[in-house]
Amino acid sequence: MLEAISLSISFGKLKAVDNFSMSIERGEVRALIGPNGAGKTTMVNLVTGVLKPDAGKVIMDGYNLSKLPTHKRIKLGLARTYQIPKPYYNLTVLENMLVSSHYGAGLKGEEALSNAIESLKFVGIYSLADKLAKELNSEQQKLLDFARALATRPKYLLIDEIGAGLGVAEQEELARKIRGLGKEGYGIIYIGHLMKMVKEVSDFVTVMNEGKKIFEGTYSEAVNNEEIIKIYLGESYAKS
Ligand SMILES: Nc1ncnc2c1ncn2[C@@H]1O[C@H](COP(=O)(O)OP(=O)(O)OP(=O)(O)O)[C@@H](O)[C@H]1O
Ligand SMILES: [Mg+2]
Numbered sequence: 001m002l003e004a005i006s007l008s009i010s011f012g013k014l015k016a017v018d019n020f021s022m023s024i025e026r027g028e029v030r031a032l033i034g035p036n037g038a039g040k041t042t043m044v045n046l047v048t049g050v051l052k053p054d055a056g057k058v059i060m061d062g063y064n065l066s067k068l069p070t071h072k073r074i075k076l077g078l079a080r081t082y083q084i085p086k087p088y089y090n091l092t093v094l095e096n097m098l099v100s101s102h103y104g105a106g107l108k109g110e111e112a113l114s115n116a117i118e119s120l121k122f123v124g125i126y127s128l129a130d131k132l133a134k135e136l137n138s139e140q141q142k143l144l145d146f147a148r149a150l151a152t153r154p155k156y157l158l159i160d161e162i163g164a165g166l167g168v169a170e171q172e173e174l175a176r177k178i179r180g181l182g183k184e185g186y187g188i189i190y191i192g193h194l195m196k197m198v199k200e201v202s203d204f205v206t207v208m209n210e211g212k213k214i215f216e217g218t219y220s221e222a223v224n225n226e227e228i229i230k231i232y233l234g235e236s237y238a239k240s
Pocket of ligand 2: 042
């Protein structure tokens with residue numbers, strides 16, 4: 001189990017994440033939604049050790065990660081994608097993947113290569129393997145980021161917004177793949193604004209607003225909850 005326990009962080013007077021708790025089991029995909037600025041990405045940064053919380057802790061499979069730097073958390077099986085990906089722009093897609101295979105998954109030689117290729121094929125960007133990362137469009141860069149996270153062979157994966165620039169059919173396929181990863185035994189937190197993808201990815205939803213958890217339950221309970229409709233989904237969603 002991956003547990004974020006009572007995490008808090010303030011930026012000046014803003015409580016970006018405020019006593020927020022959430023946990024996932026391996027084999028479970030859970031969506032985390034909420035309006036812009038709710039604190040979702042900040043929460044990912046706290047869980048992965050990019051930011052240090054003012055209070056709270058992160059426990060993975062019973063092990064307290066709170067004092068570990070990000071690269072050690074990755075080695076232990078925690079991966080994430082970035083809302084704004086940062087590949088090595090002057091390396092090829094495959095070279096980017098090999099970095100994850102080597103340093104994240106600890107693989108060498110042929111094994112590192114086949115692991116990299118497997119993740120590229122899974123995500124559907126193997127045809128881009130020889131392109132430089134800087135030649136990819138923003139959506140392809142997000143898919144590369146997803147592939148890189150998978151190539152570290154994580155137990156838990158935090159996905160921060162992928163799919164936004166894709167067509168509807170591609171979004172559905174991506175969402176199905178993410179759900180499938182859950183069935184394979186990954187524990188996944190999926191952050192997204194596209195409710196179609198959220199619905200496809202997970203039956204369970206956690207809703208965040210102003211740094212706090214305001215709801216946890218099924219997708220259908222969430223989209224019928226008046227408070228959630230008011231603060232996030234809006235009138236247009238309620239009527240659609
Ligand atoms: N490093 C920082 N310094 C100051 N304020 C920050 C910093 N990072 C985030 N914030 C603020 O914290 C709040 C939460 O931001 P965050 O990026 O976590 O929201 P989010 O839920 O991911 O939003 P979105 O859906 O737009 O991605 C916002 O008000 C944001 O401006
Ligand atoms: Mg965000």
